[in-house]
Amino acid sequence: MKTQTMSAEVRKTLRGMMIIIGVHAAAVAVIAVIVSYVFAEALDITPGPGMTLRLVLGAVCGGGLAVFMAVHMAVSLSQAVELSEKDALMKIRKTYLLRTAVVLISVTLFYYTGYVNILTMLFAIFGLKSAAYLSPVFFGEMDSAQAAAEEQ
Numbered sequence: 549m550k551t552q553t554m555s556a557e558v559r560k561t562l563r564g565m566m567i568i569i570g571v572h573a574a575a576v577a578v579i580a581v582i583v584s585y586v587f588a589e590a591l592d593i594t595p596g597p598g599m600t601l602r603l604v605l606g607a608v609c610g611g612g613l614a615v616f617m618a619v620h621m622a623v624s625l626s627q628a629v630e631l632s633e634k635d636a637l638m639k640i641r642k643t644y645l646l647r648t649a650v651v652l653i654s655v656t657l658f659y660y661t662g663y664v665n666i667l668t669m670l671f672a673i674f675g676l677k678s679a680a681y682l683s684p685v686f687f688g689e690m691d692s693a694q695a696a697a698e699e700q
Contacts, residue, residue, distance in 0.1 A: 554626045564686065565618050565679035572675030573611030577604045580668045606658075606665035610672025613654055617647050617676055 554562070580603040588595045624643035628636040651673065658664045 554622055558622055558626060561683060562618060562622050564683040565676075566615055568679035568682050568686070569611055569614045569618065569675040572678045573607045573614070573672040576610070576668055576671045576675070577607035580607065580665070580671075602663065602665045603668050605663060606668030607672040609654070609658060609664050610669035611675055613651055613669075614673050614676040614679070616650070617673075618679065620647055 581600050584591070584593065584599060584603060585595045593599065620643065624640060628639045631639060655666060655669065658669060659666050
C-alpha cells in the first residue's frame, strides 16, 4: 500500500495544534501548582517539591499524549483518504482503537507508578480539544492577515 505524506496545510495545522497543546499543558501545570499551594490546608495535603514535580510531570505526560494523538490522527487520515470508503472506515476505526488503547494503558501505568498526578495528566490531554477548536481561530486569522498584507 502506498502511503501519502501529509500536505503542507495539514503539517501547518498540526504545528499550530502542537503549540496550543503545549500552552494548554503549561497552563494546566501552573494552575495545578497554584491551586495545590493555595488550597493545601483545605485539601489536606502537604505542598512541597515532590508534589510540584508530580503535578508538572502529569501535565507534561498528558501534553505528550495529546501531541501523539494529534500526529497519529493526521497521519491516519492522510493515509485513509487514498483508500476506498470501506477500507478507509476500517483504517480509521483501527487507528482510533490504537490511540484509545495507548492512552488507557499510559494512564493506567502512570497511575500505578505514582510518579505523575493523573488528574493533571487528564486535564492536559484535553489540550487536544482546545487545539482542535482554537487552531483555526488563531492560525486562520494569521493566514488571512498575511494574505491581506501581501495584497497591499
